[in-house]
Amino acid sequence: MIATPESLGVEGSVVAAVQWLKLAVEAVGACIIGLGVLIAGGQFVWALLRRQSANFNAIRLMLARYLAVALEFQLGADVLSTAIAPGWEEIVKLGAIAVIRTALNYFLSIEMKEESASEHEEKVAAQASGEG
Template identity: 45%
Template sequence: MEAAFTEVTGYAVLLIDAIALITVVYGTIEAFVGALGGMFIPSAPDQLRGIWLRYARWLVAGLTFQLAADIVETMTRPEWDEVGRLAAIAAIRTFLNYFLERDMSEVREDQLNYEKKA
């Protein structure tokens, strides 16, 4: 029974890791295309900032999926190396999320100030 649980967990981790990879790759391609377009087509600084904010969201989503995969994997192998890896990913995700939320709040404030002036 334990071997079957470990095998199912392995497939679940593989699937969630694949989702994390797809999320990060898609976000990277979207950001690259947006930045490339911004180099050749004059655009407002807010538009470029929006591209990077969307990219940060994709990265946070990818890290969230990776964290989920690590949590599932740690259920079957609760070794200190795995717990340390899980803690590092959780710390990075929290760090990125904090700055993303701060940047999004600044963008919202800038938009409100712009709307008040208009």
């Protein structure tokens, strides 16, 4: 629940400001995910219409980049939440969420590196076979 300006004292104002900032950061993360899904979905449909299955890996990699950036924003919102967490139970929940998001981001980055390396190898192989 977001605090209102009528909260008493400076602490109440700080809590309210952090809650609004957290909400804004979460919204930015959600918008990034939405934008990535729209772009990837459009490219996917376009590739299907043109019958180009080779583009699917590039589409996955592009969507993964959007997801990774969005996860960073969501993790930032989690950090803000810990600043105003009322008790240990809330901090433990936020910590668990942060660990899960960090792990997701870590494995997503590994997959993106592998996908980029695979794309690079395919391009090199295609260029080598075209030259020979």
